[in-house]
Amino acid sequence: MRHTRIIVTHYGGPEELRVVEEECPEPKVGEVRVRVLAAGVSLPDVMMREGVHPETPRLPFTPGWDLVGAVEQLGPGVSGIEPGQIVAALPISGAYAEFVCLPQSEVVPVPPGLDAGEAVSLVLNYITAYQMMHRSAKVRAGQRVLIHGAAGGVGTARLQLGRLAGLEMYGTCSSRGASAVSELGGVPIDYQNQDFVREIHRLTGEGADAVFDGIGGTHIWRSRKALRPGGTVVVYGLTSSLSGGRLASGRRHRFHGIPIFGLYIAGGWILPSRRRVVPYSIQWLKRLRPAFFRQDLTGLLELLQQQKIKPLIAGRFPLAEARQAHELLGQGGVTGKLVLVCAGSSSGSGTA
Numbered sequence: 001m002r003h004t005r006i007i008v009t010h011y012g013g014p015e016e017l018r019v020v021e022e023e024c025p026e027p028k029v030g031e032v033r034v035r036v037l038a039a040g041v042s043l044p045d046v047m048m049r050e051g052v053h054p055e056t057p058r059l060p061f062t063p064g065w066d067l068v069g070a071v072e073q074l075g076p077g078v079s080g081i082e083p084g085q086i087v088a089a090l091p092i093s094g095a096y097a098e099f100v101c102l103p104q105s106e107v108v109p110v111p112p113g114l115d116a117g118e119a120v121s122l123v124l125n126y127i128t129a130y131q132m133m134h135r136s137a138k139v140r141a142g143q144r145v146l147i148h149g150a151a152g153g154v155g156t157a158r159l160q161l162g163r164l165a166g167l168e169m170y171g172t173c174s175s176r177g178a179s180a181v182s183e184l185g186g187v188p189i190d191y192q193n194q195d196f197v198r199e200i201h202r203l204t205g206e207g208a209d210a211v212f213d214g215i216g217g218t219h220i221w222r223s224r225k226a227l228r229p230g231g232t233v234v235v236y237g238l239t240s241s242l243s244g245g246r247l248a249s250g251r252r253h254r255f256h257g258i259p260i261f262g263l264y265i266a267g268g269w270i271l272p273s274r275r276r277v278v279p280y281s282i283q284w285l286k287r288l289r290p291a292f293f294r295q296d297l298t299g300l301l302e303l304l305q306q307q308k309i310k311p312l313i314a315g316r317f318p319l320a321e322a323r324q325a326h327e328l329l330g331q332g333g334v335t336g337k338l339v340l341v342c343a344g345s346s347s348g349s350g351t352a
């Protein structure tokens with residue numbers, strides 16, 4: 001049986017995403033073959049395509065951090081799971097494909113009846129948002145938080161989860177995302193026309209209890225200035241390494257942001273004023289504490305089933321149009337999550 005997948009053979013722009021047709025992968029011992037219903041498109045995918053994300057695989061590779069699909073075939077030694085079971089996974093790369101083989105231990109059951117596009121939004125974006133709020137910053141109801149990139153994939157997830165947690169929320173966004181941020185319960189701060197440090201102190205007096213910074217670089221230090229004494233900046237991304245969805249600096253070095261993270265984290269501890277900077281990485285927390293990932297994803301899927309959260313889907317594209325999805329994300333102004341849907345999956349029409 002043949003299938004379609006997307007490959008990157010050279011690091012670079014969206015035009016480097018090629019559609020190939022080839023034999024379906026066969027599940028090895030302990031693996032299941034999953035027919036992908038929906039794969040997420042996110043900035044970490046764009047950073048891998050550009051070759052600047054620390055997790056970038058060797059060329060050629062298939063991008064795709066997160067997927068939801070149906071178990072279609074069991075490899076030798078697999079038990080306790082049936083063909084037809086809907087599952088979610090975070091393979092980090094490889095999800096832009098019609099079929100993917102994954103270790104059974106990597107897949108998490110998805111309750112029946114959920115929309116695959118909404119469910120896949122939980123795997124990278126909502127887990128990132130949830131774990132940063134509840135495992136890194138340990139927020140409490142009534143606290144004030146500043147969310148950077150609040151109209152984006154992770155940002156809108158954080159607003160929905162922050163509202164459930166009873167937080168007072170402020171969110172930086174461009175003017176295109178302001179109404180979405182307000183509707184999700186945040187006070188928008190236009191990062192292109194306002195100084196967010198001044199604005200957060202004007203609005204809160206003392207500053208924020210926690211700031212979530214996926215922008216990176218020198219922005220981290222400004223985020224620290226937005227804190228009240230005793231507050232925490234959680235750093236988790238390098239949106240600033242891209243401009244218009246392409247490399248901002250021309251330096252294609254996958255670890256270039258790490259030393260600056262280290263510097264700010266150390267500075268946060270050494271300098272007086274009790275303002276901490278702590279890092280978050282979904283993949284590292286999953287490697288170190290896999291039970292957290294499974295537990296948090298299961299809990300978020302329950303919230304989705306109970307309709308307590310409703311991921312914003314900015315657009316659904318057929319798998320073969322991955323390039324167009326990357327172009328759109330690179331242009332900016334996307335509110336929520338972009339999703340690739342596979343031919344033959346019913347999620348293109350809105351259901352899994």
Ligand SMILES: NC(=O)c1ccc[n+]([C@@H]2O[C@H](COP(=O)([O-])OP(=O)(O)OC[C@H]3O[C@@H](n4cnc5c(N)ncnc54)[C@H](OP(=O)(O)O)[C@@H]3O)[C@@H](O)[C@H]2O)c1
Nearest residue numbers: 042043149152153154174214236237238239281282332333
């Ligand atoms: N560490 C982890 O485990 C982890 C996991 C997931 C994601 N991430 C990181 O999280 C970040 C966000 O990912 P995403 O998929 O949510 O991206 P996204 O959907 O593209 O959202 C990014 C948002 O940031 C906004 N933005 C750009 N520059 C900004 C600035 N200087 N100040 C405030 N907002 C700004 C954009 O607004 P406009 O387009 O309107 O300008 C956009 O809404 C990325 O750096 C990604 O690598 C990290």
